[in-house]
Amino acid sequence: MADANGPQPGQVNALDRTWFVGCGNMAGAMVEGWRAAGLDLSTAVAIRPSGRPVEGLRVVTSFADAGPPPKLVILGFKPQQLDQIAPKLAPWVTSRTTVVSILAGVEAASIRARFPNARAVLRAAPNLPVSVRRGVIALYSEDSHDQVLEPLSNAFSALGLVLWTNGEANLAAIGSVAGAGPAYVARFIAALAKAGVKRGLPDDLARTIALETVLGTGWMGATTRESTDEIVGRVASPNGTTEAGLAVLDPELDALVARTIEAASRRGAELAAQARGTNLAEETPLA
Template identity: 55%
Template sequence: MSLGGSGKAMPPGWFVGCGNMGGAMVAGWVRAGRDLSKLTAISPSGREVPGVTVATDYPDEHPDWVWLGHKPYQVEQVAERLAPKAKGAVILSILAGVECASLRRLFPDARAVVRLMPNLPVSHGEGVTGLYSNDADAALKAEISDVIGDLGLAPWGQAEADLTAISTVAGSGPAYVARFVAALAKQAEALGLDADTAHAIALQTVAGTGLMARSSGEGMADLAVRVASPGGSTQAGLDVLDAENGMDELVARTVAAARRRTEEMAAEARG
């Protein structure tokens, strides 16, 4: 879902703690042709982040944007040194569970505080990144949307709770889809296929269904009806998924558990 190579420059800034998710975002920007020459990844270990310059400490300059990608529990420790260097900067946080109020308390002199909840497919321009800010103006939001648009879908939440909802589904969702693909492949093996073929078939089926649905705009219920003939084998399987305690109930319990943990982390950050 990438918008294509922009060639536009990233605002001068730092990516503090550019780990797995931060690295996925950088990979997506590189893939989209974004100019990252003004972005520096801050990594005490000096671990390479392909596509950007890496520094082991904060440069002697004033960043326009500061991305927070370290572990959420480190936010107090990081802010103690970072906040004085980031006066007037836009704080863009991908820290799960750390709310805007907590970030504003830790970075009182920031120009604006923005929360982002990306998922791993941003590395291929096919991600979902939930966005929320209660103090960014329209011009800044448009600039952020342009940058994040390189990575896929980037909806703004009207309330911070919307961001939690987006991240609970989209942020955790790739893990759940991966489990479904693995389960489908396991059953293909049980029917006699070798492991590699079973995995390839399951993965292509899920990927192809998603691409077909997105390009056609067809609803999921309509797509299922089109695949399943009345009284046929597909319908027999759907009857299991649609039964009480079936797919809807399983997904509801899964998402509720993830949301509950997100709320616990937010409480820990506030405390």
């Protein structure tokens, strides 16, 4: 099932002995994408308190049951749980373990402080479409272990568009648009569908039309490389129906989306401060 972006013969298995610590929506989406790309997850394990199954992975409920120490740890729980989980996980993280954090907002230094022995710490800001290998994944690391980070970067490439960032502000900026973006786009699809229902369309049909319209527009933009203004120009003729609609949408949309993303970014900054603050308050190592 391997494809051009999947593993090639003789290639290092970047996911060998991976522990997914927490495997809910986001880490689960990554697993789905990697499985679809044919990456080898045979030695990977998910550790989650519920023990709920994850297709393609062995699932356990405690670190002690996870088997040999991990080469790679993917932190897939909520940022607020870092200080509950890190002290129990830290003893398993040695100089041979790379830690990938997908925790929104939490800075690399805060992760490093919890896992001082880790070989490398990588921050990833993925979004949900990684499950269908059309994700956007921003990456950031303060470590320069090409041997581990390069294969990992290749593994992320199997999930979508990978963007290495040179600072955490850039990672946060990409995350603020792409990370939460699928929720905003899904709301827009729902709003289009509701408007269709108001115009008399059956619910199911309205939803399908709205979804296909967003998919088709995104697909067209991505393949033709037309700008969004060009697309608008090709839909809206002067003094026509679309222009009448845009006269209502335009004055509010940019400001509304900007306010939406600002609110999410503020919350990200709060979570980062929380992780930093706890860390600063601690005088002794956390492990």
